[in-house]
Amino acid sequence: xxxxxxxxxxxxxxxxxxxxxxxxxxxxxxxxxxxxxxxxxxxxxxxxxxxxxxxxxxxxxxxxxxxxxxxxxxxxxxxxxxxxxxxxxxxxxxxxxxxxxxxxxxxxxxxxxxxxxxxxxxxxxxxxxxxxxxxxxxxxxxxxxxxxxx
Numbered sequence: 001x002x003x004x005x006x007x008x009x010x011x012x013x014x015x016x017x018x019x020x021x022x023x024x025x026x027x028x029x030x031x032x033x034x035x036x037x038x039x040x041x042x043x044x045x046x047x048x049x050x051x052x053x054x055x056x057x058x059x060x061x062x063x064x065x066x067x068x069x070x071x072x073x074x075x076x077x078x079x080x081x082x083x084x085x086x087x088x089x090x091x092x093x094x095x096x097x098x099x100x101x102x103x104x105x106x107x108x109x110x111x112x113x114x115x116x117x118x119x120x121x122x123x124x125x126x127x128x129x130x131x132x133x134x135x136x137x138x139x140x141x142x143x144x145x146x147x148x149x150x
Contacts, residue, residue: 002066095142
């Protein structure tokens, strides 16, 4: 579990950085297969959340030890920050024309994280989540534009 989790989190960090770079450069079109990759990442995070984030999670598990060794991710707060960054990027990237399934899964993941007592409290402290709450309009989140989007 630790090796796979490390690799997926490494991929998440890379894709978040790429999304931010593409956004700054004004590149709107997503590379082929990105929707499927993002969907698979969200599915992985949902499974990871059930086992390693929240009330029942133990941040001293072997998964966190391996992630610390490979990525320098040493605790559940940093893990949650990486997850929140990926959630924000997905919700900012996809509209209703493409990516509706991944947006739906991502919103469910965010809801599940927020519903947990400890993970919900921690989410509220993260800069990424506070930024999402402060900039929650359709100009930031394409999926909120509605069906009139071309």
